[in-house]
Amino acid sequence: MLLKGRAWKFGDNIDTDAIIPARYLNTSDPKELARHVMEDADKDFHSKINAGDIIVAGANFGCGSSREHAPIAIKAAGIQAVIARSFARIFYRNAFNIGLPIFESEEASEKIMEGDEIEIDAGRGVIKNVAKKEEYTTKPIPPFMQELISAGGLIEWTKKKIKTSYQPT
Amino acid sequence: MGMTITEKILAAHLPVRQTGSGRKEVSAGELINAKVDLVLANDITAPIAITEFRKIGAKDVFDKDRIALIPDHFAPQKDIKAAEQCRMLRDFSKEYKLGLYFEVGRMGIEHALLPEEGLVVSGDLIIGADSHTCTYGALGAFATGVGSTDVASAMATGECWFKVPESMRFVYYGKLNKWAGGKDLILHTIGDIGVDGALYRAMEFEGETIKSLPMHARLTMCNMAIEAGGKNGIIVPDEITEKYVNGRAKRKYKFYTSDKNAKYAAIKEYDCSKIPPTVSCPHLPSNTKPAAELFEVAIDQVVIGSCTNGRIEHLREAAGVIKGKKVNPNVRMIVIPATQKIYLQAVREGLVEIFINADAVVSTPTCGPCLGGHMGILAKGDRAIATTNRNFVGRMGHPESEVYLSNPAVAAASAVKGRIATPEEVI
Secondary structure (H helix, E strand, O other), rough: EEEEEEEOOOOOOOOOHHHHOOOHHHHHHHHHHOOOOOOOOOOOOOHHOOOOOOEEEEEOOOOOOOHHHHHHHHHHOOEEEEEEOEEOOOHHHHHHOOOEEEEOOOOHHOOOOOOOEEEEEOOEEEEHHHOEEEEEOOOOHHHHHHHHHHOHHHHHHHHHHOOOOOOOO | OOOOHHHHHHHHHOHHHOOOOOOOOOOOOOOOEEEEEEEEEEOOHHHHHHHHHOOOOOOOOOOOOOOOEOOOOOOOOOHHHHHHHHHHHHHHHHHHHEEEEOOOOOOHHHHHHHHHOOOOOOOOOEEEHHHHHHHHHHOOOOEEEHHHHHHHHHHHHHHHEEEEEEEEEEEEOHHHHHOOOOOOHHHHHHHHHOOOOOOOOOEEEEEEHHHHOOOHHHHHHHHHHHOOOOEEEOOOOOHOOOOOOOOOOOOOOOOOHHHHHOOOOOEEEEEEEHHHOOOEOOOOOOOEEEHOOOOEEEOEEEOHHHHOOOOOOHHHHHHHHHHOOOOOOOOOOEEEEEEHHHHHHHHHHOOHHHHHHHOOOOOOEEEEEOOOOOOEEEEOOEEEEEEOOOOOOOOOOOOOOOOEEEEHHHHHHHHHEEEEEHHHHHO
16 A cells, blocks of 8 residues: 655644534535545645645544544545554544554654655555655554455444354453 | 452443453553443534434444433423424434433532432443433442543444553542632542543542532532543442442442552542632633632623533532622522432422522533533623633633633622632621
8 A cells, every 4th residue: 555645734732622623513514524624623624635635643543532423524525544653542443443553653643744755565565755755663463454445434334244253252 | 470350340331242252351552342231412513423323224223222312411302403303302302212311400510410310331432422411420430521422322332342451549638618618629630630630530539528428419420520631430339339320320330449450551640638719710711720719700690500510519519608608799609400300309408599698590401511511601701700611712601701710619609799709708
């Protein structure tokens, strides 16, 4: 998987209320959620971004609520990946479960600047900063998470599980 | 190798197909699938879980009596869209004959309701599509927040994937200050380690102060483990747990302990006599200061309630401070008992009368303003002190409003003064 896009920078502790404020949670329609993505961190974010852009953030991205609406809003807005120094754990699992590619990299989080062209080689775990001609490594994705990704998310993985060996015990 | 209580509970829930070889151990960092005792979701998170569950194509849910659907966030239904979401929960519960659906009138805030009703018990493994699911660790259960898709998968299979977390020990000793309690201990701890200080980890609370800490305060502490990034908060069960669980547990419960040689990633110690009534300032729960250093902060609203501090003991604390006094003319005070039982108890004890005589409003149970849903939303420039759990930008309303977090007694004293205050100032 090779992902190319332009970077949008955010700081540390971007919480789920900033990613998608609760005032919009009376719906779970991805298109509607996408219109308000990152609104309380950057009011005009949705109108500025292009499909394929990449969010690059600091530590603890997605802290706070368990709302899956957060990664859904990001994905539905056309953001194709999120790179952060670290992710809050529920956001981390939600992203894998719904198929939003996320990458942990301290170096990339620090060195990538707003507007930089980024190339992520997910298989090799390498992030390329095209203009700066720099390469950063990402933390490896655990084998089980890779299994989730190749199945196409948790629902597809569960479907397979039910069809094959799974027997409740 | 010794195991922590968190590891033991996870190991005890490995499916038989994995324990066939007699495997009874797990270790930190390992990815496992484990059986869940209860799965819960609310009116915000269940609609996605229901939609995703239908995509799986399972013939039935794994167990009709182990799926709790609780409309509490935007219920009583605040607008048409919220009503449609709540309706999805009701229709799904009817279709699959779920035993644990709670309609308005029977519901309460999920994390107050389920322990109160004995539906979550010691030794359980619980997942919920709500980040404050970690509350039940106070009973000696492993409980953690997950997403809606996790809940969908668990509703079908009765299992969920976990990374076994490393554990951190938090040891509390010394006598609590008069107006400080569980809320102050946890705010102080988050202030010390930061909002990602326990990222991916289990937070195990112990020590002589915890041993004598009542259950309502333990629930408050474990509730906010997530605000330090924790996967779960947990307290090894003791006599206080036994007294709470015995008689109300709807299922068999089991007490687990941590082995003496269990491995911890870090140990933190706190002298409770040095922890004053504490307030988290905008816009992070870790931004803590003693309440006594914030007397210049004027407020417009006070909220007493939520899954953190909406229990009867918390209402008693607030009522004890405000009894015979009036809410400051510049302030609106909103009191939200967390469940119907708590509400009724507050009526019987005369607490509701105390609040109404003080010019506060008393609401039906709901998460309401805590997440900026309804029942007390802040305008641009408004400032609130609340017994809730988060003070992120825009959490209670307008992105340019502010939330300060405190215990119930400090919140009630602040309502009287119209600024952040300590209980001594008004009593």
